[in-house]
Amino acid sequence: MPNKSVLILNGPGLADLKSEDGSNDLSLDMIRGECDTLCANLDIDLDFRQTDDEQQMLKFISDDSQSFSALVINPSCLRYGTPQKLNAFDSAIKQVAHLRKPVIEVRLSNIFADPAETMPPMQGIDGGLGFVNGMGAAGYLLAIRAADRKLRAA
């Protein structure tokens, strides 16, 4: 069986998770550390990345994810923007999902807690992708475990 590998992508702003009032002591390095440990235990090769650049994120999704068996992505504010930007982003995600690779969107906080929130989770070519929302760092770990289960069942 080929090695399992997961690409975790983090979108704009996630390099600095500190809240304005300083109450949030979570950092992306802490999340990366927890993901590293879990992936080592599950015998998964992990590549954990963050970018503030939309074009680079599109390249990561469209090109780089080809060489991984699963994709976990926290798109951050990339799910907001002009229809053209959204289309490019959604098309790239659908390309990956079309390859039947596990794709799981992660959100640190519950984006639905705000009734004004209108942006839905990402969609695959034939429906839903995995979506883990509001669990903080634990959401990344759940997503890795979910990808591992899907890869073992495939």
Place this chain on the structure above:
Amino acid sequence: MTDTKTKAKINTMKVTVINGPNLNLLGSREPEIYGYDTLDDIADRCVKRGKELNVDVNFVQSNYEGQLVEWVQQAINNVDAIIINAGAYTHTSVAIHDALRAFNGYKIELHISNPHARETFRHTSYVSLATDAVVTGLGVDGYELCIEALPSLLKQ
């Protein structure tokens, strides 16, 4: 008084997994969407995984909205977390929303499929507004994955 999240660090954690209408038909209802596992299969796996993690799992299902509200109310001050798949009541029930808001432990909304990938009438969730977290689209694995996540979630 010790709050539920602090108690969870000391004692066995307790979680109520609440399932709404039509989930008793799992395994036979639209298996291309929901899979072939029955709800009993899932309950057995959750209880087993819970024992391994020192999480006491109470797994229940009803087709009646009022019963779901009762179970949420019974959980208040008695369990550390609720995992709720309210089925179609997700999109209609202010009563379940209100009951969940009265529960101070950790709350996860769970769906086997991704409601946002389906009919537009499934895109509104009154449950999401009252829970800490939402997990969708991971198939029936989502149940066990949420149980596995609880120990670290309750420590956060």
